[in-house]
Amino acid sequence: MKKRFAFVALQSIAILAIAALIAFSPALGARQPVKADTTLTVPTPTVSVLGTGKITVKPTIARISFGVFTHKDTASAAQTENDATMSKITAALKAAGIKEEDIQTTGYSLQPSYVWDKDTEKNVLNGYDMNHNMTAVVRAIQDAGKTVSLIADNGANTVSGISFDVDDATLEQTKLAALNLAMAGARKRADVVAKAAGKTILSVQTVVVNENTYTPYPMYKAADTAVGSGSAPAPVEAGTLDVEISVNVTYVF
Numbered sequence: 742m743k744k745r746f747a748f749v750a751l752q753s754i755a756i757l758a759i760a761a762l763i764a765f766s767p768a769l770g771a772r773q774p775v776k777a778d779t780t781l782t783v784p785t786p787t788v789s790v791l792g793t794g795k796i797t798v799k800p801t802i803a804r805i806s807f808g809v810f811t812h813k814d815t816a817s818a819a820q821t822e823n824d825a826t827m828s829k830i831t832a833a834l835k836a837a838g839i840k841e842e843d844i845q846t847t848g849y850s851l852q853p854s855y856v857w858d859k860d861t862e863k864n865v866l867n868g869y870d871m872n873h874n875m876t877a878v879v880r881a882i883q884d885a886g887k888t889v890s891l892i893a894d895n896g897a898n899t900v901s902g903i904s905f906d907v908d909d910a911t912l913e914q915t916k917l918a919a920l921n922l923a924m925a926g927a928r929k930r931a932d933v934v935a936k937a938a939g940k941t942i943l944s945v946q947t948v949v950v951n952e953n954t955y956t957p958y959p960m961y962k963a964a965d966t967a968v969g970s971g972s973a974p975a976p977v978e979a980g981t982l983d984v985e986i987s988v989n990v991t992y993v994f
Contacts, residue, residue, distance in 0.1 A: 785993055786938075786940065786993070786994055787946055787991050787992060787993050788931050788934045788935065788991070788994060789989065789991045789992075790927050790930040790931045790934070790990055790992070791927065791930075791988070791990075792922075792923040792925070792926035792927025792988045792990060793922075793923050793926060793985065793987045793988075794918070794919035794920060794921065794922025794923035794924075794926065794985070794986045794987075795922070795983055795984070795985040795986075796915050796918055796919045796922070796983075796985075797981050797982070797983050797984075798907060798911065798915050798981065798982055798984060799979065800882060800905035800907055800980070800982050801906075801907050801908045801911055802879065802880050802882060802905070802907070802908055803878070803879040803882050803885035803888075803903055803904070803905050803977075803979065804876055804877070804878055804879075804904045804906065805876065805877045805879060805885070805888060805889060805892065805903050806847065806900070806901045806903070806904075807875060807876075807877070807892045807893075807899060807901065808872060808873060808874035808875065808897065808901065809823050809826045809827050809830070809872075809896060809897055809898060809899075810823075810870070810871070810872050810898055811826070811870070811871040812869070812870050812871075813868055813869055813871070814869070815868075815869060816851055816853075816869040816871075818869075819851060819868070819870065819871035820851055822871075823872075823873055824873070826895075826896035826897075827873050827875070829895050829896055830875075830892055830895045830896055830897055831844055833891055833892075833894075833895045834877055834891070834892070837884075837887075838881070838884075839877055839878070839879065839888070843877060843878035843880070844876075844877050844878075845876050845877075846873070846874070846875050847874045847875060847876050848872060848873070848874035849872070849873050849874070850870075850871070850872045851869060851872075852869065852870055853866055853868075853869055853870075854866070854867045854868050854870045855867055874899075874901070877892070882905070882979055885903065885975075885977050885979065886974035886976060886977040889903070889974070889975035889977060890973065890974050890975050893975075903977060905979045905982065906982070907982055907984075912984065915984045916952065916984055916986060919984050919985060919986040920986045920988070922986075923950075923986045923988045924948075924988055924990070927988050927990040928942070928990075928992075931990065931992045931994075935992070935994045938994070940994040941994060942992050942994050943992075943993045944992070944993045945990060945991070945992055945993075946991040946992065946993050947989075947990070947991045948988055948989070948990050948991075949988065949989040949990075950986065950987075950988050951987045951988070951989075952985075952986055953985040953986070953987070
């Protein structure tokens with residue numbers, strides 16, 4: 742009986758010890774409440790502004806689009822005559838200093854031509870039409886008008902357009918100069934805003950660059966620019982070209 746009582750007593754003591762351990766141990770007892778983080782995150786003050794830079798330059802190259810149209814009774818006759826005329830034009834261009842890589846075919850077609858016959862009420866063959874179109878790049882832009890006349894004098898019967906541009910090296914230099922103007926303008930605006938807010942610009946956070954290049958339409962001194970054999974240089978004016986860069990800049994102050 743005494744042994745049984747002693748065993749029960751020891752068992753009770755063990756249970757009480759375990760209960761006490763659970764009550765006072767953070768790992769085994771109830772979870773302790775977690776304190777909320779009441780620290781406020783203050784956003785970094787920024788200002789976003791737009792800056793633009795525009796530089797006007799004179800074009801340095803001209804692109805002349807021209808062609809030869811030939812109508813003959815047979816396809817071979819149309820092609821032979823057309824090819825001979827275009828070969829004469831390209832030879833004259835090369836002799837005038839236009840490089841071979843600056844002369845490019847942009848269109849070449851040979852097709853039958855039909856007319857409506859009232860008696861039979863049908864389309865009847867009326868020969869063959871040959872079209873050959875090319876573009877020549879004139880890098881000595883002052884010779885653009887003279888080159889138009891040269892092309893016509895050697896047999897071209899269509900001059901469909903003249904466009905003006907800037908060579909790659911000049912264009913890149915102009916873009917960089919316009920970009921400097923745009924960034925300087927953006928910084929001036931940001932400084933005004935920061936000063937009004939009692940702050941000072943600290944750094945640049947983001948920059949987005951946009952490029953806009955405007956090519957002018959060709960300008961003519963006269964409304965009629967048709968040229969004939971042995972004609973004077975066509976009265977063509979290159980005008981100017983605007984290179985514009987805009988930037989969206991976000992500053993930290």
